[in-house]
Structure formats: C-alpha cells, structure tokens
Amino acid sequence: MQRNGRDVAGGARPEVPAEVPPADGVVDAPATIPAARERARAIPQAAVGRLAVYLRVLSALIDQGVTTISSEELAGAAGVNSxxxxxxLSYVGSYGTRGVGYDTALLVEHIERLLGLTRHHSVAVVGIGNLGHALANYDGFPSRGFPVAALFDIDEDLIGVPVGGLPVDRIDDVPRVCARREITIGVVCTPAVAAQSVCDLLVDGGVRCILNFAPVVLQVPEGVxxxxVDLAVEMQILSFLDARRADGLLPVIELVDGLAVGR
Amino acid sequence: MQRNGRDVAGGARPEVPAEVPPADGVVDAPATIPAARERARAIPQAAVGRLAVYLRVLSALIDQGVTTISSEELAGAAGVNSxxxxxxLSYVGSYGTRGVGYDTALLVEHIERLLGLTRHHSVAVVGIGNLGHALANYDGFPSRGFPVAALFDIDEDLIGVPVGGLPVDRIDDVPRVCARREITIGVVCTPAVAAQSVCDLLVDGGVRCILNFAPVVLQVPEGVxxxxVDLAVEMQILSFLDARRADGLLPVIELVDGLAVGR
DNA sequence: TATTGTGAAACAGTTCACAGCG
DNA sequence: CGCTGTGAACTGTTTCACAATA
Known part of the structure; x- marks a missing residue:
C-alpha cells in the first residue's frame, strides 16, 4: 500500500517490507522479535497517547474554522512543548509545511489512520453499576467513534432493562453476543472479584482489547x-504530590533512610 | 511553561519560571538545574503509581492473613516483575528481610506514609452528570481514604438533592464550601466547556489537587x-494497539509489557 | 523568513546480575 | 542458602539546536 504513515518513523531505515510475523501461537520466539519490531515502526507508546490528544484538539480547532496551525500553537493548546x-507528529509522517505549519484537516486524517480509527469499533460494557451505567451513557465514546453496542450484568433484575437505550444482557451471554455484534473493546466495570471471569468471557467472545476499571490485575492470553484505569490510584498519586509539596518541596525522599521526615 | 497535560504534571518544578527557556545559542551550564530537581524528587513518577498498586495488593493479602511475602510473589500479584x-520498594526504604521477604503490615505502613495517606483528604466532585453521579457513589474513594465531602452542579434542579447521601451544592459556592470543608482534591466531571472555570473556582477554594475527567487541558497556577483521565484517549490507544496487531507486525509480548501489564 | 523535521545529546525509567546479609 | 537491595548497563523518551525548505 502506498500509505506510509507508520514506517516513516524517524530514524528508521527506508522501508523494509514487513517481515512475516511469527505465527500467533509461537510463544517463545526469543531474540529475533525485537529486531523485527524495531524495524516495523518505532513509535513510542507515550507518543500514541499524545497523538490522541492532538486529535481532539485539532477537531475542536477545525470546528472553529482553523485550517492551519503551527507546532507552537498546537502544542500550547495540547499542553506540551513544541x-x-x-x-x-514526525512519527505520523511529514505533513507540515515549513514556514507555515500544519493543515489541520490533513493532520486529523493521518492521525486517525495511524490510530486505527478508520476501523470499526464497537464497545461492550460489563457491569452496569454506578460506573458502568455512567459509561453506557458517556457521550465521549460514541462521539469519538466508539459506539456502545452491548451491556451486560449479572443481576437478573437488570436484564432487559434499557440503559442509554440499550437493553442489558446476561453475563453468560457475553461470548455469544460479543461475537455476534463484533465487539472489539470490552470495558470491565464489575467489582474486583468478578473482573477476571468477566475478562475471560470477553476473550472467549473474541474481544482483544479491554479497558479495566476494576482494581485487579487481569491475566489475559497473548494477543489481548x-x-x-484505577481511580483510587490516581487519587493516591495526587496525595503523594500534595504531601511532597506540603513537606516543603524537597527534603524527604532523599534521606529516606531516616524516613523520619515524612509527614 | 505548561505541564504536560497527559501525564502527571510532573512534580513541583523548583523555580524554573514559566517563560524562560534558554534562548537559542548557548546551552547553559547543563548540570546545575537537573541536580537541584533530582534532589527534590528522587522517586520516579511511574514508581509512585505502582506503589499505590502494591498497597492495594498488600491490603488484600493482609486481609487473608498473609504476614510475610517475597518480592517474587508480591510482584506476581501486582503484575510487575520482581x-x-x-x-x-527501595525508594520507600529498606524494610525487607534478606532471605525472608517483606513484612506486609510494615510495608503498608511505610508506603502509606510515603504516599501521604496519613494526611486527611476530602474530595469534591463537580459536575453531577452520569460520571459525577457514579463517582459520588464510588466505593473505591472512601474505602481507600478519600471521603467525598462535597458535590456541586450548575443545574438548579439538582441543588439540595442528595446523591450518595450528600446534597448537591451550587457551583458558585465551590470556593466557599471547599474552603470550609477543607477539600484537598477536586474531581472535575463537567462538560469540556465548563471545566476551566470550575477548575479556577476550585483553586480559589484552596484546592491544590485536581483529577480531571473533562477532555480539555486545564491551566492551573504553579503549585496545583x-x-x-481521558476515557476516549484510552480507547484510542487500544484502537492503535489493535490496528497494529491486525496489520501483521505484532510483537505483542513486548508491547503488553511496556504498556499495560508488567508480566 | 518562519517553521518544520530530525539527528544527536540529555535524561528518565527498567532490567540485569550479583554483593551483602539474615 | 535464599532473598533483598542496588550499582551498572540498557532501553525508552524528551529536549536541543539547527539544517532544510516552502
């Protein structure tokens, strides 16, 4: 294909045809894989998250009629440095114009392609408690290309009840319904104890991407x-930053041995 | 200059005034500033997030009566390598026993201290829509030491209505109520357009830690x-990983490692 | 001229591997 | 002997600074 968004990655050699990847079953392929991967596309994971942010900012700019923007301005709007x-953006390709800036529409197009947003995605939410309920109704999903297409809960009283216009299905039907509706992303909002088994059901249904809100570490097979997203952990990180600041900005950690300084 | 919207807003930058990136030309003495910063926070941001996870795992283990655990076991339970x-844990201090492992209770105590969890924290949720409603009722906050002590919305019909046992207050009262109830963490769940002004009100009320669910980059004064947490961005990252895998070149093992689970 | 695109340098975070110790 | 704690090596990410160029 002519598109090159991905192998343009800076520093990468001119394109080398994608090496035949080892079959999915191969678990132990040792040394060779990293090399192949590096060549394939070296786009830092951290950059991927930021590209999603740029995309959102760009969409807003386009809505305001902005057609061109410099790296400096866009960076300001996205909260990063230029x-x-x-x-x-260089990982996406060379779509800017020197002396001018970037064409907003063009950039959106290429970032979307890179992020795989040209594919179809459907979301299933499992666990329709407070959080699941909120997510089932969350505008941000459908509006950004992630329609919620299935809801599940274990509570019989909820089965069939429409939430956000979609009826809740039985947990046991997860594999069947996910396969039938071609769910690509599963959102786990169950209590901790149920999360792993729900995750297993999603995987059975062919779901390969999971967003986990339950406070447990999910075990998944390779390829998933x-x-x-752990909200309490976010709170605790804030708590840490707060504590450090209140401690007078520095002395604590360095002298950890003494540990006394804490508080 | 702006903090990096996506991740943490790095620790308190020492003095580095907002504007002055060294003009081009000469690279100033490279060693001095980093040194000062290093002394301030010798504990990697990423480690802080993981410590919060270890804390959760340890609490569960203690509930099960486990009093001692090796790094290997704890790492397995937390989804990282040993x-x-x-x-x-070495950033926390030296609280293990060679040849034996760690005392679970002791470790919890010291991690809590490091994370500042010995302080009192109260949470305010602003924007009682779907998500705000869910968070106001979210067990994970109070159970982990973050009681929700104030709710705000702009909708007059909601004012006074109890949500999760707490009545909703007027947005305009944010500064007053936050100050009075000594709120330390503000959770922003408003639509994007309202987020910045709500954030400003929280800051006026003395809130120095903000958890933002609105899809905008908040501008805050230094010290805040x-x-x-951007749910759509999480989806897009999953989409990217999915697309990459589907494209063939899938060194999944490594990616999983870096991005989601340690394993 | 203004701004992009990018090597190279600096920095941050992770993993290795083993000394040190209970 | 087994397991922690950690310097050193390594890998990933950010920043710098400037050549290329519309």
Missing amino acids: AKLRKD EVRK | AKLRKD EVRK
Missing part, C-alpha cells in the same frame, strides 16, 4: 491488550 | 497538581 509535538 | 518491585 519540540515534543513536532517529534510526535489491557489498559487499566 | 526486579522492578524491589527497586520501587492536575491528573487527567
């Missing part, structure tokens, strides 16, 4: 991606 | 920490 922004 | 775990 060098980082340019580096990130998990991202975790 | 070297990383030991390194992380912001963590962002």
Whole structure:
C-alpha cells in the first residue's frame, strides 16, 4: 500500500517490507522479535497517547474554522512543548509545511489512520453499576467513534432493562453476543472479584482489547491488550504530590533512610 | 511553561519560571538545574503509581492473613516483575528481610506514609452528570481514604438533592464550601466547556489537587497538581494497539509489557 | 523568513546480575 | 542458602539546536 504513515518513523531505515510475523501461537520466539519490531515502526507508546490528544484538539480547532496551525500553537493548546509535538507528529509522517505549519484537516486524517480509527469499533460494557451505567451513557465514546453496542450484568433484575437505550444482557451471554455484534473493546466495570471471569468471557467472545476499571490485575492470553484505569490510584498519586509539596518541596525522599521526615 | 497535560504534571518544578527557556545559542551550564530537581524528587513518577498498586495488593493479602511475602510473589500479584518491585520498594526504604521477604503490615505502613495517606483528604466532585453521579457513589474513594465531602452542579434542579447521601451544592459556592470543608482534591466531571472555570473556582477554594475527567487541558497556577483521565484517549490507544496487531507486525509480548501489564 | 523535521545529546525509567546479609 | 537491595548497563523518551525548505 502506498500509505506510509507508520514506517516513516524517524530514524528508521527506508522501508523494509514487513517481515512475516511469527505465527500467533509461537510463544517463545526469543531474540529475533525485537529486531523485527524495531524495524516495523518505532513509535513510542507515550507518543500514541499524545497523538490522541492532538486529535481532539485539532477537531475542536477545525470546528472553529482553523485550517492551519503551527507546532507552537498546537502544542500550547495540547499542553506540551513544541519540540515534543513536532517529534510526535514526525512519527505520523511529514505533513507540515515549513514556514507555515500544519493543515489541520490533513493532520486529523493521518492521525486517525495511524490510530486505527478508520476501523470499526464497537464497545461492550460489563457491569452496569454506578460506573458502568455512567459509561453506557458517556457521550465521549460514541462521539469519538466508539459506539456502545452491548451491556451486560449479572443481576437478573437488570436484564432487559434499557440503559442509554440499550437493553442489558446476561453475563453468560457475553461470548455469544460479543461475537455476534463484533465487539472489539470490552470495558470491565464489575467489582474486583468478578473482573477476571468477566475478562475471560470477553476473550472467549473474541474481544482483544479491554479497558479495566476494576482494581485487579487481569491475566489475559497473548494477543489481548489491557489498559487499566484505577481511580483510587490516581487519587493516591495526587496525595503523594500534595504531601511532597506540603513537606516543603524537597527534603524527604532523599534521606529516606531516616524516613523520619515524612509527614 | 505548561505541564504536560497527559501525564502527571510532573512534580513541583523548583523555580524554573514559566517563560524562560534558554534562548537559542548557548546551552547553559547543563548540570546545575537537573541536580537541584533530582534532589527534590528522587522517586520516579511511574514508581509512585505502582506503589499505590502494591498497597492495594498488600491490603488484600493482609486481609487473608498473609504476614510475610517475597518480592517474587508480591510482584506476581501486582503484575510487575520482581526486579522492578524491589527497586520501587527501595525508594520507600529498606524494610525487607534478606532471605525472608517483606513484612506486609510494615510495608503498608511505610508506603502509606510515603504516599501521604496519613494526611486527611476530602474530595469534591463537580459536575453531577452520569460520571459525577457514579463517582459520588464510588466505593473505591472512601474505602481507600478519600471521603467525598462535597458535590456541586450548575443545574438548579439538582441543588439540595442528595446523591450518595450528600446534597448537591451550587457551583458558585465551590470556593466557599471547599474552603470550609477543607477539600484537598477536586474531581472535575463537567462538560469540556465548563471545566476551566470550575477548575479556577476550585483553586480559589484552596484546592491544590485536581483529577480531571473533562477532555480539555486545564491551566492551573504553579503549585496545583492536575491528573487527567481521558476515557476516549484510552480507547484510542487500544484502537492503535489493535490496528497494529491486525496489520501483521505484532510483537505483542513486548508491547503488553511496556504498556499495560508488567508480566 | 518562519517553521518544520530530525539527528544527536540529555535524561528518565527498567532490567540485569550479583554483593551483602539474615 | 535464599532473598533483598542496588550499582551498572540498557532501553525508552524528551529536549536541543539547527539544517532544510516552502
């Protein structure tokens, strides 16, 4: 294909045809894989998250009628510095114009392609408690290309009840329904104890991407991606930053041995 | 200059005034500033997040009556490798026993201290829509030491209505109520357009830690920490990983390692 | 001229491997 | 002997600074 967004990655050799990847079953392929991977595309994971942010900012700018923007301005709007922004965009390709800036629409197009947003994604939410309920109704999902297409809960009283316009299905039907509706992303909002078994059911249903809100570490087979969102952990990180600041900005950690300084 | 919207808003930058990136030309003495900063926070940001996870795992283990655990076991339960775990714990101090392992209770005590959990924290949730409603009721906050002590919304019909046992207050009262109830953490769940002004009100009320669910980059004065949770961005990262895998070149093992789970 | 795109340098975080110790 | 704690090596990420160029 002519598109090159991915192998343009800076520093990468001119394109080398994608090496035949080892079959999925191969678990232990040792030394060779890293090399192949590096050649394939070296886009830092951290950059991927930021590209999603740029995409959101760009969409807003386009809505405001902005057609061109410099790295400096876009960086400001996205909360990063311009060098980082340019580096990130260089992973997408060379779509800027020197002396001018970037064409917003063009950039959106290429970032979307890179992020795989041209594919179809459907979301299943499992566990329709407080959080699941909120996510089932969360505008941000459908509006950014992630329609919620299935809801599940274990509570019989909820089965069939429409939430956000979609009826809740039985947990046991997860594999069947996910397969039938071609769910690509599963969101786990169950209590901790149920999360692993729900995750297993999603995997059975062919779901390979999981967003986990339950405070447990999910075990998944190779080839399944998990991202975790742990709200209490976020709070604790804030608590840490707060404590450090209140401690007068520095002395604590360095002298940890003494540990006394804490508080 | 702006903190990096996506991740943590790095620790308190020492003095580095916002504007002055060394003009081009000469690179100033490279060694001095980093040194000062290093002394301030010798504990990697990433490690802090993991410590919060270890804390959760340890609490569960203690509930099960486990009093001692090796780095290997704890690492397995937390989804990281043992070297990383030991390194992380070394930032807390030397509380293990060689040849034996760690005393679970002792470790919890010291991690809590490091994370500042011995302080009192109260949470305010602003924007009682779907998500705000869910968070106001979220067990994970109070159970981990973050009681929700104030709720705010702009909708007059909601004012006074109890949500999770707590009545909703007017947005305009944010500064007053936050100050009075000594709120330390503000959770922003408003629509994007309202987020910045709500954030400003929280800051006026003395809140120095903000957890932002709105899809915008908040501008805050120095000394205020912001963590962002962007659910659509999480989805897009999953989409990217999915697309990459589907494209062939899938060195999944390594990616999973770096991005989601240690394993 | 203004701004991108990018090597190279600096920095941050992770893993290795083994000394040190209970 | 087994397991922690950690310097050193390594890998990933950010920043710098400037050549290329519309």
